Amino acid sequence: MDYLLGLDLSLYRALNHFCGSSPVLDRLASDSTSVIGPFFMGIVGALWFSSEKDTTRRHQTLIIMLLAVALSLVLNRVLSTFLPFRYRPMFSVGANAPGFEWHADLENWSSFPSDNATYLFAIAACFWLISWRAGLLFAVFAAYVAISRVYLGIHYPSDILAGAMLGVTVAFAVNSEIVGKLVAGRVLVLESRYRTYFYCLFFIALAEVSGGFQVTRHVGVAIVHLFVPYGDTRHHSNPRPISSLPNAR
Numbered sequence: 001m002d003y004l005l006g007l008d009l010s011l012y013r014a015l016n017h018f019c020g021s022s023p024v025l026d027r028l029a030s031d032s033t034s035v036i037g038p039f040f041m042g043i044v045g046a047l048w049f050s051s052e053k054d055t056t057r058r059h060q061t062l063i064i065m066l067l068a069v070a071l072s073l074v075l076n077r078v079l080s081t082f083l084p085f086r087y088r089p090m091f092s093v094g095a096n097a098p099g100f101e102w103h104a105d106l107e108n109w110s111s112f113p114s115d116n117a118t119y120l121f122a123i124a125a126c127f128w129l130i131s132w133r134a135g136l137l138f139a140v141f142a143a144y145v146a147i148s149r150v151y152l153g154i155h156y157p158s159d160i161l162a163g164a165m166l167g168v169t170v171a172f173a174v175n176s177e178i179v180g181k182l183v184a185g186r187v188l189v190l191e192s193r194y195r196t197y198f199y200c201l202f203f204i205a206l207a208e209v210s211g212g213f214q215v216t217r218h219v220g221v222a223i224v225h226l227f228v229p230y231g232d233t234r235h236h237s238n239p240r241p242i243s244s245l246p247n248a249r
Helices: 002-016 023-030 032-048 055-082 115-130 132-151 157-174 177-193 195-210 214-224
Strands: none
Touching: 002 132, 002 157, 023 032, 023 132, 032 055, 032 115, 032 132, 032 195, 055 115, 055 157, 055 177, 055 195, 115 132, 115 157, 132 157, 177 195, 195 214
């Protein structure tokens, strides 16, 4: 275990070492999450409206993808809640910062496992079941986003690996013939009966998936704080600004 922890830390420092050394790399890393939405929606559109055969199965898999991502994120939160809390590397061992002003948009959640890796690789797995080319393309993109999180000091490599494994496992487990018929099949009936309303709601759902259900999560947190005051919650994040954290080099 000590060897694995040491390897995890070494890999993190090897990647974060380059942070701040190149404006191009810094921008590529800091802006990685901003292109998730367009990239994801583009692939979904191409697969949904493709003229290839087996249209019903493709549509069912894309519907199931919504369920797979939601379920994988719920399991991610359950694991992070019951496992020992892990501080993000920028708060525990320090991190090199980009060469420009940058603020990490983080929630007071454990670093392990990575929720970004969880839902991105769940999506990649679902795409793979439709088209190995689309799945591989999105998996490469997901890896780029995930590595960027390590580069910036937000996650350890093991956070990414665990999140990716969780997402892929849930995606493959949920994509069964039973779920396809009982869930996706019934949803697709609405597409033929209420086409306008279906695509409106489908687009909203896809937008939520592309952002890891950010809006849904913020609404959920707000509802929780209707009953639990903000001052009563446990804050695990380091209160110091990133600029004052120890340097990782």
